[in-house]
Amino acid sequence: xxxxxxxxxxxxxxxxxxxxxxxxxxxxxxxxxxxxxxxxxxxxxxxxxxxxxxxxxxxxxxxxxxxxxxxxxxxxxxxxxxxxxxxxxxxxxxxxxxxxxxxxxxxxxxxxxxxxxxxxxxxxxxxxxxxxxxxxxxxxxxxxxxxxxxxxxxxxxxxxxxxxxxxxxxxxxxxxxxxxxxxxxxxxxxxxxxxxxxxxxxxxxxxxxxxxxxxxxxxxxxxxxxxxxxxxxxxxxxxxxxxxxxxxxxxxxxxxxxxxxxxxxxxxxxxxxxxxxxxxxxxxxxxxxxxxxxxxxxxxxxxxxxxxxxxxxxxxxxxxxxxxxxxxxxxxxxxxxxxxxxxxxxxxxxxxxxxxxxxxxxxxxxxxxxxxx
Numbered sequence: 001x002x003x004x005x006x007x008x009x010x011x012x013x014x015x016x017x018x019x020x021x022x023x024x025x026x027x028x029x030x031x032x033x034x035x036x037x038x039x040x041x042x043x044x045x046x047x048x049x050x051x052x053x054x055x056x057x058x059x060x061x062x063x064x065x066x067x068x069x070x071x072x073x074x075x076x077x078x079x080x081x082x083x084x085x086x087x088x089x090x091x092x093x094x095x096x097x098x099x100x101x102x103x104x105x106x107x108x109x110x111x112x113x114x115x116x117x118x119x120x121x122x123x124x125x126x127x128x129x130x131x132x133x134x135x136x137x138x139x140x141x142x143x144x145x146x147x148x149x150x151x152x153x154x155x156x157x158x159x160x161x162x163x164x165x166x167x168x169x170x171x172x173x174x175x176x177x178x179x180x181x182x183x184x185x186x187x188x189x190x191x192x193x194x195x196x197x198x199x200x201x202x203x204x205x206x207x208x209x210x211x212x213x214x215x216x217x218x219x220x221x222x223x224x225x226x227x228x229x230x231x232x233x234x235x236x237x238x239x240x241x242x243x244x245x246x247x248x249x250x251x252x253x254x255x256x257x258x259x260x261x262x263x264x265x266x267x268x269x270x271x272x273x274x275x276x277x278x279x280x281x282x283x284x285x286x287x288x289x290x291x292x293x294x295x296x297x298x299x300x301x302x303x304x305x306x307x308x309x310x311x312x313x314x315x316x317x318x319x320x321x322x323x324x325x326x327x328x329x330x331x332x333x334x335x336x337x338x339x340x341x342x343x344x345x346x347x348x349x350x351x352x353x354x355x356x357x358x359x360x361x362x363x364x365x366x367x368x369x370x371x372x373x
Contacts, residue, residue: 002034002042003359003372006050009332010351014049020351020359022373025118027355048369049362051332053087054313055339055349057166058126058215058243058271060092060287061308063279067091067125068100068288071107078111078119080279085314085360085371088121088340088348090165092273094288095129095144101156109163118373121356123345124165127156128214131179132194133170138219139307140194141288148179161186165343168214170195171205184209189343191243194219195230202233206240212342215273216242216259218250218306235262241342243269246319247311249298256324265333269342270316275299275308314360314368321366328366 001022008017021029036042060066063080065073074091081089091108093101108125115121129140131148146152148169157163167183168191169176180190192202193214198221202210213234214220221229234240235258244251244259250273251259259268272278277285277294285292285299292299292307299307313335320331340349347355358371 001372002036002040003050004042004044006045006048006361008351009049009051009329009336012333013329020050022357022359025357025373027351027353027357027359029353030351043372045361047364049364049366050351050372051360051362052336052349052351052355053120053358053360053371054085054317054335055337055345056081056086056089056272056313057123057269057339057343058092058128059089059274060094061276061278062274064276064285066276066286067108068094068096068104070103071110074107074111074122075116075119078116078122082118082120082358082373083371084279084312085358085368086120087356087358088123088345090123090126090343092126092128095132095140095142096288097144098152098156101127101130102158105157105163109160112163121348123343123348125163127164127167128193129168131167131169131173131176133173133196135196136170136194136219138194139287139290139292139301139305141290147173148175150179150182153179153183161188164188166191166212168193169210170197171208171210172197172201176205177208180205180208180210192220192230192234196221197230199228199230199233202230203237206237211239211241213240213242215245215250215271217255218245235259238267241267241269241338243271245273245309245311246270246316246324247297247309248319248323250306250309253324256320257326260326260330260334265330266338266341268334269339270313270320270334271339272311272313272316273308274311278310278312280310318366318368
């Protein structure tokens with residue numbers, strides 16, 4: 001397919017640009033006056049905005065399919081998220097036994113090695129557990145928490161650490177420094193999260209190689225004027241990418257604006273942290289074996305604890321513009337190239353040759369008009 005007459009999001013802005021050829025699940029070519037091949041369709045988008053597909057580096061589940069269920073569920077997520085405009089994602093694990101975690105990571109790896117047809121790219125696992133802090137468990141099951149251990153990590157990944165793109169760790173736990181240094185040497189990015197770390201401990205973790213903050217402000221020490229905690233360190237230290245759940249529930253408007261101002265769009269990472277009720281009606285669902293009750297846009301455990309979200313990436317993008325009041329250009333970066341950059345991904349989330357489909361199409365007032373693949 002050739003896409004023509006769109007305002008393309010390239011070089012940080014929406015601009016009248018060249019044609020884009022999408023072929024076999026990838027951006028094949030970008031250039032002016034591309035000629036259609038035999039049976040190739042030309043789509044004239046009449047000035048609509050064209051963006052690269054979204055990149056979600058923190059998503060547990062979608063439409064009742066959960067990463068922890070294994071390969072079939074990850075494949076279903078890949079297919080369904082593709083239709084929502086996501087081009088690449090990191091299936092995200094919950095705290096569970098070593099055996100269950102290994103099975104989930106093995107399922108992710110199998111989809112990486114044999115990608116789903118008409119599905120978005122699996123970039124590798126985001127292991128959000130089990131090296132977390134009990135006092136900041138959130139909706140994670142703390143009975144499975146443990147101190148960071150490279151031996152446990154290798155067991156959970158079946159000695160194939162390349163299956164993991166990102167891992168969340170509480171940096172105050174014993175053994176964290178040696179663990180972070182070991183896994184970053186293997187090419188895994190490390191995020192501070194579910195942690196009671198002080199700001200000083202987070203800065204120190206940055207020296208070890210931590211470069212990411214998991215769902216900033218949520219399940220971590222707060223930002224206070226004499227104890228800036230995890231958010232204070234994350235916002236003030238240029239080494240960190242800061243995740244944010246932009247559903248209007250997890251974070252106040254001013255907090256999202258604060259993250260955007262402190263980090264700039266290149267280091268503010270929109271995520272969904274979605275659980276299995278995303279894309280589904282209200283009702284009772286599950287997360288990590290726990291009952292979750294969904295009403296409206298909120299997913300909560302029985303005790304009221306927020307349990308992930310039901311957010312989608314296209315809704316996060318619209319929220320950033322229409323609810324949080326950010327510039328469309330900044331919102332686009334936060335939902336595409338910034339998440340990709342946060343885990344060292346250089347193709348997904350960009351309008352460049354070789355990047356994975358789909359593209360997303362937007363009206364002139366930034367409401368989603370569909371995908372192009």
